[in-house]
Amino acid sequence: MKFNSINIGSILCRPDALLKVSGEAKFAVDYYENNCVWAGVKRALEPHAILKNIDCVNALKIPGVLKVLTHKDVQGTNRQGVIRKDQPVLVNDKIRHCGDAVALVLAETKSDLSLAIDAVQIEMERLPAVTDIATALETDSHLVHEHNEKSNILLAGDITVGKGLAAANQCDVLVEAKFETQRQEHAYMETENGWAWLDDEGRINIVCSTQTPFRDRVEIAEALGIDPKNIRIIVPYVGGAFGGKDGITVQSLLALAAQHSEGRPVKMWWNREESFLSSVKRHPSMMSYRLGAKLDGTLHFLDVDISLDTGPYDHLGGVVLALAMEHSGGPYRIPNGLIRGKCVYTNNPVGGAFRGFGVTQVTSAMERAVDLLAEKLGMDRLELRLQNALKAGDRNFIGKTLITSTGIIECLETLSRHKLWRRKLSWKCGAPIFKKRGIGISAVMHASGYGPVVPDYANAKLELTENGKFRIYCGVVDMGQGNTTANIQIIGSLLNQPVGRIEVILPDTDKTLPSGSASASRCTYTFGNALVSAAGIMRERLCQKVADLLMIKDSNEFSMVPEAIRHLPTNREIRLETIARTMDLAEKVVIAHFRAPVATDLVTNDQEMRLHGIPHNLFSYSANLAYIEIDEITGKVGVQKYLTVSDCGKVVNPQLYDQQIQGGICQGLGLALYENFETLDGYVLTKDLSTYLVPTSMDVPDVESVALGIHEPSGPFGSKGIGEISTNGPLPTIANAIFDATGHMLKKSPIKPEAVLAALERNLSR
Amino acid sequence: MIAKVLISFELNSKKIEVETEPDRRVIDLLREDLGLTGVKESCGRGDCGSCSILVDGFVRLSCLMLAVQLHGRKILTIEGLNELEGVSISVQDAFVELGAVQCGFCTPGMIMSTIDLLNSNPKPSRNEIREAISGNICRCGAYQKILDAVETVTEELSESKNV
Numbered sequence: 001m002k003f004n005s006i007n008i009g010s011i012l013c014r015p016d017a018l019l020k021v022s023g024e025a026k027f028a029v030d031y032y033e034n035n036c037v038w039a040g041v042k043r044a045l046e047p048h049a050i051l052k053n054i055d056c057v058n059a060l061k062i063p064g065v066l067k068v069l070t071h072k073d074v075q076g077t078n079r080q081g082v083i084r085k086d087q088p089v090l091v092n093d094k095i096r097h098c099g100d101a102v103a104l105v106l107a108e109t110k111s112d113l114s115l116a117i118d119a120v121q122i123e124m125e126r127l128p129a130v131t132d133i134a135t136a137l138e139t140d141s142h143l144v145h146e147h148n149e150k151s152n153i154l155l156a157g158d159i160t161v162g163k164g165l166a167a168a169n170q171c172d173v174l175v176e177a178k179f180e181t182q183r184q185e186h187a188y189m190e191t192e193n194g195w196a197w198l199d200d201e202g203r204i205n206i207v208c209s210t211q212t213p214f215r216d217r218v219e220i221a222e223a224l225g226i227d228p229k230n231i232r233i234i235v236p237y238v239g240g241a242f243g244g245k246d247g248i249t250v251q252s253l254l255a256l257a258a259q260h261s262e263g264r265p266v267k268m269w270w271n272r273e274e275s276f277l278s279s280v281k282r283h284p285s286m287m288s289y290r291l292g293a294k295l296d297g298t299l300h301f302l303d304v305d306i307s308l309d310t311g312p313y314d315h316l317g318g319v320v321l322a323l324a325m326e327h328s329g330g331p332y333r334i335p336n337g338l339i340r341g342k343c344v345y346t347n348n349p350v351g352g353a354f355r356g357f358g359v360t361q362v363t364s365a366m367e368r369a370v371d372l373l374a375e376k377l378g379m380d381r382l383e384l385r386l387q388n389a390l391k392a393g394d395r396n397f398i399g400k401t402l403i404t405s406t407g408i409i410e411c412l413e414t415l416s417r418h419k420l421w422r423r424k425l426s427w428k429c430g431a432p433i434f435k436k437r438g439i440g441i442s443a444v445m446h447a448s449g450y451g452p453v454v455p456d457y458a459n460a461k462l463e464l465t466e467n468g469k470f471r472i473y474c475g476v477v478d479m480g481q482g483n484t485t486a487n488i489q490i491i492g493s494l495l496n497q498p499v500g501r502i503e504v505i506l507p508d509t510d511k512t513l514p515s516g517s518a519s520a521s522r523c524t525y526t527f528g529n530a531l532v533s534a535a536g537i538m539r540e541r542l543c544q545k546v547a548d549l550l551m552i553k554d555s556n557e558f559s560m561v562p563e564a565i566r567h568l569p570t571n572r573e574i575r576l577e578t579i580a581r582t583m584d585l586a587e588k589v590v591i592a593h594f595r596a597p598v599a600t601d602l603v604t605n606d607q608e609m610r611l612h613g614i615p616h617n618l619f620s621y622s623a624n625l626a627y628i629e630i631d632e633i634t635g636k637v638g639v640q641k642y643l644t645v646s647d648c649g650k651v652v653n654p655q656l657y658d659q660q661i662q663g664g665i666c667q668g669l670g671l672a673l674y675e676n677f678e679t680l681d682g683y684v685l686t687k688d689l690s691t692y693l694v695p696t697s698m699d700v701p702d703v704e705s706v707a708l709g710i711h712e713p714s715g716p717f718g719s720k721g722i723g724e725i726s727t728n729g730p731l732p733t734i735a736n737a738i739f740d741a742t743g744h745m746l747k748k749s750p751i752k753p754e755a756v757l758a759a760l761e762r763n764l765s766r
Numbered sequence: 767m768i769a770k771v772l773i774s775f776e777l778n779s780k781k782i783e784v785e786t787e788p789d790r791r792v793i794d795l796l797r798e799d800l801g802l803t804g805v806k807e808s809c810g811r812g813d814c815g816s817c818s819i820l821v822d823g824f825v826r827l828s829c830l831m832l833a834v835q836l837h838g839r840k841i842l843t844i845e846g847l848n849e850l851e852g853v854s855i856s857v858q859d860a861f862v863e864l865g866a867v868q869c870g871f872c873t874p875g876m877i878m879s880t881i882d883l884l885n886s887n888p889k890p891s892r893n894e895i896r897e898a899i900s901g902n903i904c905r906c907g908a909y910q911k912i913l914d915a916v917e918t919v920t921e922e923l924s925e926s927k928n929v
Contacts, residue, residue, distance in 0.1 A: 002863050013862050020870030021858040021877060023804020023844035030803035189808045189816055189871035189905050239806075239871030240905050272809045480869025480906050655865040659908060663868060666907025689813035689903065697896045697909040 006492025047682025064112030076225030096312030099278035167336030171292025184282035190239020238479035243353030280352025322612035324358030329397025367732030407647030438741025448721030451613030459513035460530035468576030521721025528716035533592035624729035635753030650718030664726030778846025815902030825882035844874035868906035
């Protein structure tokens with residue numbers, strides 16, 4: 001096979017791809033154990049109601065039904081959550097959204113299960129549902145959580161920058177706009193699933209599709225009243241996640257089912273409709289922006305007010321809000337302003353982590369505001385961005401001094417020199433009849449890691465196996481982003497071993513070590529740094545071992561070569577296999593810890609804001625450009641070209657890098673133009689992939705990606721986060737291109753053909 | 767309870783006979799009864815293409831077919847490609863080499879659609895490839911590299927024919 005180089009910066013084809021093209025790769029969903037019990041969930045299907053009674057009598061009469069479990073069977077707190085534990089495993093008091101789990105049914109077959117779920121009857125007293133942010137904030141609104149201190153507010157805060165609102169008067173030009181983004185569904189191809197069993201020692205083993213095995217273990221333990229040591233979580237390959245599996249889905253339910261299945265293995269697999277109904281979504285947002293500048297284009301003031309609809313549970317809503325607030329001013333120097341944010345409880349679907357994590361929403365608003373400002377100033381939109389773009393040593397909008405690599409200026413300059421920017425006018429003028437063309441740009445920054453309070457670390461474990469191979473134990477899930485492959489490259493290049501001599505152990509709480517979540521654009525940066533240390537210790541240990549065996553004083557005379565260690569002065573080699581035989585297990589294992597540097601800037605005294613992640617220390621950047629063509633008859637927007645120039649550090653593997661860029665853009669284009677998870681009065685209207693339109697091969701253009709490869713000193717091999725940044729570009733870039741084409745800035749997404757047509761018609765009536 | 771039906775068909779180049787319920791879906795027969803878990807289910811209602819298999823050489827959705835419809839036919843799943851030579855191996859190799867696989871859950875279905883395309887049109891244009899795989903959703907958004915991979919296969923095929 002071609003492309004099997006382990007050199008950093010080269011393409012190493014994913015070893016897992018070999019298993020995935022042959023159908024051999026096992027996802028959690030691919031296990032069917034003998035004597036398996038099927039477990040499934042009775043969902044509330046009501047947005048807001050007091051639970052009165054759960055009638056299981058009819059369900060239990062159905063042949064093949066083994067158990068119907070309710071909150072009464074839950075021994076622990078029955079509450080789950082990452083920051084705030086407010087989500088029940090099984091509803092005990094109140095139903096707070098349609099996807100709430102009310103009862104857990106165990107049955108012999110899938111069809112018995114489905115009949116029984118239908119037969120469980122929920123007696124409830126309906127309450128008026130809180131289904132929009134404005135209503136939720138009214139003083140006499142119904143409360144989603146009666147005992148919440150701040151009514152329907154999960155988290156709120158404000159941060160004053162410089163002179164605050166007073167600086168508004170000092171601006172020569174001020175633009176003002178309100179933006180609204182929609183609820184986006186992850187729609188990972190592998191819906192939530194897993195299987196579990198109680199072993200002979202009474203431990204619960206769970207194989208499931210998750211981004212967070214170690215955190216899940218603690219959450220399950222608390223919710224069900226189990227010692228965390230008695231829970232083991234194993235994560236095989238994951239069929240996509242994008243943030244949607246950052247936290248509990250099936251895990252606690254499976255563990256509860258395993259406690260009641262009399263030793264039989266239990267399998268649960270949500271179908272698409274159940275996945276849509278119950279899973280977390282990208283938070284819908286309402287954002288007010290006032291952006292002001294001096295006549296020469298110097299940004300002077302920004303006033304931002306962000307509201308997010310988090311549904312009835314925190315999940316990661318507070319953290320999403322904090323990251324949105326932190327990024328609300330984009331990659332620019334803005335000395336004054338005010339950032340206000342609130343995350344609001346409603347009875348809508350639960351808001352949670354989704355690639356982009358709040359930054360997607362605010363970037364779409366800020367970048368549209370910048371274009372509006374450029375128009376009002378009569379300035380070139382790229383010049384305006386370049387003039388205000390951050391450089392190292394600057395303080396960003398919330399006041400964090402940038403001390404890591406900061407390449408937004410290079411991104412914008414590279415874009416300005418690109419032929420797509422230089423030839424934009426001739427392309428625009430060449431629009432065929434009944435078409436209108438436009439060109440949009442955007443500048444994006446995106447933090448990686450957890451922020452100043454939540455520990456952000458990884459523990460890499462590396463073992464020399466008996467047959468002289470190296471085995472990497474990685475506790476960070478590979479949900480398709482390819483960190484496993486990057487890990488192989490890191491070990492291969494540092495220990496000079498071919499790809500076939502390196503094995504990987506996928507996350508397993510019994511075998512791998514806690515290393516945080518597979519999220520926050522942190523996987524390769526954080527675990528990679530730990531792995532680099534582990535490799536160094538291993539190399540030194542092995543060279544010393546051989547030096548001692550050969551009674552040669554200077555271990556520096558040895559070097560690792562494929563499958564062996566060579567004494568360079570004499571060319572004598574000892575095979576790794578031979579060395580392994582002289583070592584005991586403890587000696588053959590290296591564990592290295594890495595803790596990500598955190599920001600020490602005191603940008604806010606609000607401890608809640610700091611706990612939720614403000615500020616970060618490390619940022620990636622990108623500049624984006626799109627050519628769009630509008631059909632004047634239908635309003636359909638076709639994206640013809642998309643260019644992204646990114647500063648995500650040195651590139652470990654250009655193929656994996658491209659995959660992240662292209663994939664994020666695809667999801668971002670879905671957000672910009674098609675995807676909308678619809679609800680009405682809290683009831684879910686979007687139930688399948690024929691009404692929830694994710695981009696297909698017909699909808700996305702080929703993307704041109706330029707990676708600047710700027711060295712980040714703190715990153716493994718100079719790299720930094722790549723996972724999320726590309727998702728943030730498409731919505732503002734496409735909206736700005738429509739603005740360029742029509743003169744109208746569309747402020748609500750998805751941008752549907754109807755809205756584009758209306759914009760064109762406004763021009764006709766002028 | 768309805769009596770089971772005996773059906774026989776060719777599965778991945780082997781003749782087999784199975785007894786199955788008349789309302790059993792093909793995907794359940796393949797995954798649960800026959801252990802062919804390379805066939806993926808993602809929507810269960812014909813929207814996504816993950817469960818694509820070849821029936822008599824044409825791509826079909828195994829979530830929308832009943833097992834009894836397989837009687838007398840030739841079925842190929844992703845697992846069956848490993849034993850074949852020629853086009854299918856080239857497609858699998860190209861998917862790996864060109865980076866067309868991310869999470870991999872759509873991959874088996876995507877490969878089946880590709881083979882169906884190449885069976886009927888060995889020299890498709892990039893747009894024809896786009897159209898042929900448009901029924902297969904890849905949420906990781908790997909389309910560009912999937913197109914690259916299929917293009918590479920078609921180039922290799924035409925080169926090898928010219929030799």
